[in-house]
Amino acid sequence: MKPIKVGLLGIGTVGAGTFNVLKRNQEEIMRRAGRSIEIAMVADLNLERARELTQGECEVVNDANLVVSNPEIDIVIELIGGYGIAKELVLKAIANGKHVVTANKALLATHGNEIFAAAQQKGVMVAFEAAVAGGIPIIKALREGLTANRIEWIAGIINGTTNFILSEMRDKGLDFATVLKQAQALGYAEADPTFDIEGVDAAHKATIMAAIAFGIPMQFDKAHVEGIARLEAVDIRYAEELGYRIKLLGITKRTEDGIELRVHPTLIPEKRLIANVEGAMNAVLVQGDAVGATLYYGKGAGSEPTASAVIADLVDITRLATADPEHRVPHLAFQPDSMSNLPILPMSEIVTSYYLRMHVADRTGVLADVTRILADSSISIDAMLQKEPAEGEAKTDIIILTHQTREKNIVAAIEKIQALDTVFGAVTKLRLEDLS
Ligand code: HSE
DSSP states (O other): OOOEEEEEEOOSHHHHHHHHHHHHTHHHHHHHHSSOEEEEEEEOSOHHHHHHHHTTSSEEESOHHHHHTOTTOOEEEEOOOSSSHHHHHHHHHHHTTOEEEEOOHHHHHHHHHHHHHHHHHHTOOEEOGGGSSTTSOHHHIIIIITTTSOEEEEEEEOOHHHHHHHHHHHHHOOOHHHHHHHHHHTTSSOSSOHHHHTTHHHHHHHHHHHHHHHTOOOOGGGSEEOOSTTOOHHHHHHHHHTTEEEEEEEEEEEOSSOEEEEEEEEEEETTSGGGGOOTTEEEEEEEETTTEEEEEEEEOSSHHHHHHHHHHHHHHHHHHTTSOGGGSOOTTSSOGGGOOOOOBOOGGGOEEEEEEEEEEEOOTTHHHHHHHHHHHTTOOEEEEEEOOOOTTOSEEEEEEEEOOEEHHHHHHHHHHHHHSTTEEEEEEEEEEOOOO
């Protein structure tokens, strides 16, 4: 059978990895795909670097439009990123009848509904394994491997930069700003780390996982997005004393009333495997009703780990390219006419446990006042830690872990606690997931 021809848009870190792995493992990949997969054309603004990387083995151009409009190209790999030109090129490729492979989580989480509708209409595939958790085949697992299950919830460490920072903060007892600078110097964090540290990147990935787990449209605009920039070293230490680690989790959960979709720093019992995922590694824990919990672990970024996911998509498309479009795996796992309209819940309606830290006067009755407010709000206390005041100090920290309650209840209780004249400053609130 004649080779399937691929056009690559952007030969940066992941593009170069894709080119190299495809070349290195060509024979093995061909035995799996049933035909040879050939990168026939590369578009990149840096022509010199693109030529150096491809060594004259394919055509190199600086105008991506030449790739998406070339009738010889069967599959377009979009590795440009962002929602601007990338969206335009992906839609053009689809309109020209080409299958698309993309690692662009931002594009899919925000414009995925439009892109998948266009692909459906044209009978082409849009594959995106590399968009979530890099080399971990989590899309394949959710969409195919777990297809028998009613997925109940997913909790993932899906941003390596923030996991690296949190690991360093805990290991070395350093504050966020110091570790961020070190992470930037080591190349673990970008010069502009906003998307990573503010939780946006993780929320893009959680949005995509929610869509394929529950058969709902992409709804990034309804996700709760909270990063780690305001997390204090003292809370990591207190959490550890109570037997917990703090991780930035992307969480999506099905409830009777709707879907929870949220990214925030989260306390997890240290005995859970996922709590021990350190450094820049990623892990995703999926709870299905039949299979129970399954955990997927690996590198969530990097040249060849991400290329591994891109090439898996190329092979899938190559195998299915000649299949009747009606009988391919649906883009979002569920048939387009069987999508659910379960709403994404507002944050005030989510149910979880909480960690509260308050700075209080070391005086009789303070703890009683605080616990009375919680009891009056039907919030049950699970554990408590009170520190001895420092020498000569009349104030101290109280840390309380609660059982599950609704977010709006805890917010109302915190307002009352903060109004006590024995409580100083704001109460720090973190969410806690048992993940059992
Ligand atoms: N910036 C991401 C991370 C990798 O730190 O995990 C690409 O999504």
